[in-house]
Amino acid sequence: MVSKIIKKTPTKTIKNNRRQQRRKKTPVKNASTAASLVAASINKSFCTCHRRLIKIFSKLARIATPKKKSPRKQGYQLLHKASEETRSGVVKALFDDNGVSVPLPPLVSSKKGTVFLDLDETLVHSKPSIPPEKYDFVIKPVIDGQKVEFFVLKRPFVGELLESLSKNFEIVVFTAGIEVYASQVLDRIDQKGLISHRLYRDSCKEVDGRFVKDLSDLGRDLKRVVIVDDNPNSYSFQPENAIPIPPFVDDLGDEELKKLIQFFDQFDEIEDMRDVVKSYASQFSQGPENLEL
Known part of the structure; x- marks a missing residue:
């Protein structure tokens, strides 16, 4: 009986050590997940702002009459009716x-x-x-x-x-x-x-x-x-x-x-x-x- 108890004791100690190691790693894992969520949120906000800016400036680009070519380079020509x-x-x-x-x-x-x-x-x-x-x-x-x-x-x-x-x-x-x-x-x-x-x-x-x-x-x-x-x-x-x-x-x-x-x-x-x-x-x-x- 005594010998059996002696043999089991080291095994139990090893299991306890492993549990403690896993508990120590858990906060790091949670922090990594939180950082990923924050990064994803920032990226989503950036994409939203980017789309809004594209929409606004595409509208501004249509404010004036479009031209075929720059008149500075080509000069003007009299047009036919x-x-x-x-x-x-x-x-x-x-x-x-x-x-x-x-x-x-x-x-x-x-x-x-x-x-x-x-x-x-x-x-x-x-x-x-x-x-x-x-x-x-x-x-x-x-x-x-x-x-x-x-x-x-x-x-x-x-x-x-x-x-x-x-x-x-x-x-x-x-x-x-x-x-x-x-x-x-x-x-x-x-x-x-x-x-x-x-x-x-x-x-x-x-x-x-x-x-x-x-x-x-x-x-x-x-x-x-x-x-x-x-x-x-x-x-x-x-x-x-x-x-x-x-x-x-x-x-x-x-x-x-x-x-x-x-x-x-x-x-x-x-x-x-x-x-x-x-x-x-x-x-x-x-x-x-x-x-x-």
Whole structure:
């Protein structure tokens, strides 16, 4: 009996030692599991934020009218008038319930001409989120439920252009930008209320994924209409009414709007504004440096 007890004692001691070792390892195992859960949670939050940022910036990328190629590299060319067949195939954005475009209110004076001005890269340049070196003001529209900061730089002479045009012309800003963004920009650059009407993306027509500004449905005589835009796609329906302008980014020495002021000063007794516009656009197609005012 004594010998049996002696033989069993070491075995029991070994089992107890093993249990104690397992107990010591348990906290380490739990800590490792907790760390994995925390890492997984952080990774999930990061992915969620990443998807939201992609959604916001993909929306911002569609604010302005898309361009085929950079006009800085290619230069501008006079466009041929779009065919009636092409016009009938466009997708209308926001018109009345019957699909008919709604014209602008009648002009106070039939002798007045109308100047349609583009906004982005024509009157201003704006950049979202990251502040550039130069900007005049900040707007914070809510896009897709997210408040986004835009840092806006005004093109030199934009105030002077509006003042000058308002004396003899009806001013209409026609932008392919969305209203929630563009309206805030216009509130800041036109605090005197010199702009008669504002037209946004929902007044454009969409052709092959590009936003076109059709001037024929707005209740204005095309003989008395001019559109100023940096994007040739925008005026492809009425290229004969268009004054092309180089896109503006951040050159504070830019004088393109100053040239426009001088150009429009000669519109006193002109029956068809397209005749003068044609001359201006022809010079521009050879290069902006060849313009004669």
